[in-house]
Amino acid sequence: MAPARYEPDRTAARRPPGHRAPGDKDDERAGRDGPAGSQGRHDEHTVSPTRRRRRLRHPPVHGPCMETIMNRTPATAPTPAPAATPVTVEDALRSRRSVRAFLPTPVPRSTVERLLALAARSASNSNCQPWQVHVVSGAAKRSLTAALLRSHAGDDAGRGRDYAYQPERDGWHEPFRSRRRRFGESLYRDTLGIRADDTDARLDHHRRNYDFFGAPVGIVLTTSRHPLQSALVDAGLFLQALMLAARGDGLDTCPQASVIDFSPVLRRHLPIPDDQLIVCGVALGYADPAHRLNRLRTPREPVVSFATFHEDEAG
Numbered sequence: 001m002a003p004a005r006y007e008p009d010r011t012a013a014r015r016p017p018g019h020r021a022p023g024d025k026d027d028e029r030a031g032r033d034g035p036a037g038s039q040g041r042h043d044e045h046t047v048s049p050t051r052r053r054r055r056l057r058h059p060p061v062h063g064p065c066m067e068t069i070m071n072r073t074p075a076t077a078p079t080p081a082p083a084a085t086p087v088t089v090e091d092a093l094r095s096r097r098s099v100r101a102f103l104p105t106p107v108p109r110s111t112v113e114r115l116l117a118l119a120a121r122s123a124s125n126s127n128c129q130p131w132q133v134h135v136v137s138g139a140a141k142r143s144l145t146a147a148l149l150r151s152h153a154g155d156d157a158g159r160g161r162d163y164a165y166q167p168e169r170d171g172w173h174e175p176f177r178s179r180r181r182r183f184g185e186s187l188y189r190d191t192l193g194i195r196a197d198d199t200d201a202r203l204d205h206h207r208r209n210y211d212f213f214g215a216p217v218g219i220v221l222t223t224s225r226h227p228l229q230s231a232l233v234d235a236g237l238f239l240q241a242l243m244l245a246a247r248g249d250g251l252d253t254c255p256q257a258s259v260i261d262f263s264p265v266l267r268r269h270l271p272i273p274d275d276q277l278i279v280c281g282v283a284l285g286y287a288d289p290a291h292r293l294n295r296l297r298t299p300r301e302p303v304v305s306f307a308t309f310h311e312d313e314a315g
């Protein structure tokens, strides 16, 4: 079973999430530079000036917005959750990204409940709504994280997935193999400065998945095994809706397949019915705008590369 490697820098991993040491290199670099990979250009993540006026609670962390965010959100102390600002669907789509460093600022349970209710507006096969979620925070999250990390460190009994989420490391076909390699390089080498052969540093980052990257809320998304295929599609729709709804409250997310490597641990800690399959985890919270991990931006293929328009009569 190929573990999905995703991860942060070693020094940051030893500090509490959201904590910044004076003179922290991440802070300096985050304040000076544009996002890694974007070279300061406006790209598909750029919100039009008109749209930018309707400010997100934590707007996309790139280019011109960075100083504003750094001033508004000192990373040395937890920030109280500001009032919600409505965003357009386009804003939410453009600003959603996988956030891998969160502030410790709590997310009220009422907010999580509202986001889940919004996500449940997703379409599903014959309105079956096959998804379920387990939401962990506080002591429950700490205890789950400790158990996941114990298993990651060597307790093989805790390992195992409910489904074959992805091919083995060498089983990827093109173009996905290359896209995956590029993503790994932009995360580990360009964003974290970790060399390809530095296994320890890569593992240090990967381990942070099991703390939900310091987010105050971890969500485990499951779906019905009967019928499985449509339920997986439906769970994917729910996942995306949840991540977009979070943006409406200035919250960020990271979907996490890494946690499903330890299905027995999740099942020991959470009352997941046998007929529910564990799809993935989701970290939910307020992004730490100063953390270098949150400078990572991923590119997208242009529409022409994946869309075929058919306008003339077939034949």
Ligand SMILES: Cc1cc2nc3c(=O)[nH]c(=O)nc-3n(C[C@H](O)[C@H](O)[C@H](O)COP(=O)(O)O)c2cc1C
Residues within 6 Å of the ligand: 004, 006, 007, 096, 097, 098, 099, 100, 183, 209, 254, 255, 256, 257, 258, 259, 280, 297, 298
């Ligand atoms: C189902 C799913 C599982 C994922 N699992 C992880 C994970 O375990 N750890 C992680 O850091 N990122 C994970 N990701 C995030 C992807 O790497 C990310 O979505 C992709 O690189 C595109 O970047 P973006 O989300 O910032 O646009 C996952 C994404 C999805 C959709």
